[in-house]
């Protein structure tokens with residue numbers, strides 16, 4: 452998490468697709484998530500209207516829970532949800548992803564990452580895709596996302612194709628889930644059936660994203676605790692981190708570990724010296740933070756190379772290497788996946804399904820354009836289209 456959660460906004464993550472017992476464990480209040488490191492940077496960025504906004508949101512959620520405001524019920528997710536109403540939906544997503552990845556292989560990784568960043572913040576509701584408006588700062592500007600999340604235009608392309616085939620039927624939240632799965636398959640990873648039927652949110656929150664998404668500096672203990680709050684186990688954490696088997700990261704995300712790990716003025720000791728030498732050349736101290744490096748040695752292929760690299764102390768991010776170097780429990784899982792790709796694939800699929808199950812009870816709709824809510828004022832619609 453980039454910052455401590457300070458406001459009182461109720462933050463219920465309810466996974467209605469799991470057992471009653473696990474649903475109970477999935478109810479997360481912001482306070483329970485909030486026992487984390489407070490970033491000074493975040494504190495200085497907090498807008499003046501923060502308290503008022505929090506109060507309104509708190510009241511809103513309070514009324515929702517008392518049933519004095521109506522909401523769309525959480526629709527139970529299920530496989531083949533669009534079979535009757537848009538039978539070609541999954542095929543359209545797969546083909547559009549194939550075309551996008553032929554144009555640019557990395558777009559698969561970039562789209563897959565969207566599932567993590569959408570689902571951790573108020574559930575999988577497509578909120579991540581909303582552009583900012585004069586009255587709402589969305590998630591695209593959040594610390595983990597700005598200058599980092601990419602390939603939103605691929606989601607637009609999928610949405611456009613789906614709107615042509617079956618207007619107003621397939622949600623943007625579901626598009627992320629299908630496209631993420633297809634990105635994995637098209638990169639050589641496992642295939643699985645996705646559960647669908649999500650609604651798109653009516654708003655987004657930069658603040659919520661800043662409060663929840665983990666920083667690349669995170670250590671294993673922090674990540675274990677964070678994932679636990681979403682009912683995700685140590686195995687889920689390590690398997691899902693294996694998504695870094697594809698894609699790239701920026702120098703911005705690793706300079707601290709190259710030159711000043713934990714304020715020591717020294718590099719992270721858990722780095723192969725030859726690997727560090729290469730990264731030093733790629734990312735000099737005052738170099739361009741937007742230069743990118745591979746997250747593992749085979750960044751276009753979804754395989755278990757990422758785990759082999761971690762064992763050789765060749766992890767790109769601190770949050771990757773820590774899984775092997777700092778905790779015996781995560782280390783055992785890394786070791787297993789490094790010699791058993793099948794086990795990695797099976798656990799990865801389970802983790803992605805659990806991640807996709809995260810939902811909150813909130814009003815929703817099927818957006819016509821993933822970047823804007825359907826009833827946006829006309830000026831906002833014009834801005835998003837241009």
Ligand code: HEM
Nearest residue numbers: 560561564567599665666667691694698699700701704770
């Ligand atoms: C465990 C906590 C995690 C942390 C701290 C983390 C952090 C990061 C960071 C810092 C980057 C590079 C961003 C940049 O430098 O611009 C990245 C890239 C990426 N992340 Fe994660 N991540 C985590 C978990 C996940 C999960 C669960 C998924 C997917 C299910 C995921 C998918 C990806 C992908 C595919 C990329 C490459 C994207 C691209 O090439 O555009 N990550 N992550």
